Amino acid sequence: MKANRHLMKRTLALTAVACIALTASACGPDVPPETTVDQKTEQFHKLMKRPDIDQAMATYDEMYGKLRSQLTATVPSLKWRQTDDVSGSGCGNNFPAVNADLRTYDAVERGLPNWVAEGKIPDEQWEAAQKVADTLLRFYGFDSGPVVVKNQPSDHYVTFHAPDGSEVTFGTAVNTGLTVRIGCHLTADAKKRGTPAAPPTY
Known part of the structure; x- marks a missing residue:
C-alpha cells in the first residue's frame, strides 16, 4: 500500500x-x-488611406442624388422626399482603438438622410430598378451586392456594401425607401493632423 x-x-x-x-x-x-503592435496607430494609418468623412459624404451624397434620379427615370411614379437628417456616431468594432480615451472622436460614421417615395415599385419593374441601382453603385465602389434580404410579390429589399463599410439599402413594399450609411472615416481635422490624437490629460 x-x-x-x-x-x-x-x-x-x-x-x-x-x-x-x-x-x-x-x-x-x-x-x-501579448500585443506587440500599436493598434491605435495601425488603425489610424489604415483610415489615412481613405478620404476624410467630409469628402466621403460629398461623394456619397452625389451618388445618392443620381440614384434617386435614375430610379425615377426607370419608374416615373417615384416621387422622393427626405424623411430625416444626417446622423452620426463614432466608429464601431472595426476601428475601436482610434477613438479610445478621446473626448472628441477622430474616426466617425455617418448616416445620410433617408428618402422615401410613396407607393411601391411594381413587381414587373423591380428587376430593372434593382439593375439601375447595382450599375450605379458599382461605379461608386459598392462591389458587394445586391444582397437579397427579401424577394416576394410586392415586397423586395436588397443591400449593397462597399469596402469602407458603407451600406446602401433599397426596398419597396407599401412605399419605396433608400438609405445610405457611410463606413468609418477620419474627420477632416484628424486626417490633416496625420497622426493619432494623444489622450487628454486631466
Whole structure:
C-alpha cells in the first residue's frame, strides 16, 4: 500500500513538472499573446488611406442624388422626399482603438438622410430598378451586392456594401425607401493632423 502511494505521488509530481515545461495551452486555458503592435496607430494609418468623412459624404451624397434620379427615370411614379437628417456616431468594432480615451472622436460614421417615395415599385419593374441601382453603385465602389434580404410579390429589399463599410439599402413594399450609411472615416481635422490624437490629460 505504501509503495502504491509513493508511486502515485511520484506520478503526480512528474505530471506537474511536465506541465510546467509545456506551453500553457497544453496544460490549461489558452493565454492570449501579448500585443506587440500599436493598434491605435495601425488603425489610424489604415483610415489615412481613405478620404476624410467630409469628402466621403460629398461623394456619397452625389451618388445618392443620381440614384434617386435614375430610379425615377426607370419608374416615373417615384416621387422622393427626405424623411430625416444626417446622423452620426463614432466608429464601431472595426476601428475601436482610434477613438479610445478621446473626448472628441477622430474616426466617425455617418448616416445620410433617408428618402422615401410613396407607393411601391411594381413587381414587373423591380428587376430593372434593382439593375439601375447595382450599375450605379458599382461605379461608386459598392462591389458587394445586391444582397437579397427579401424577394416576394410586392415586397423586395436588397443591400449593397462597399469596402469602407458603407451600406446602401433599397426596398419597396407599401412605399419605396433608400438609405445610405457611410463606413468609418477620419474627420477632416484628424486626417490633416496625420497622426493619432494623444489622450487628454486631466
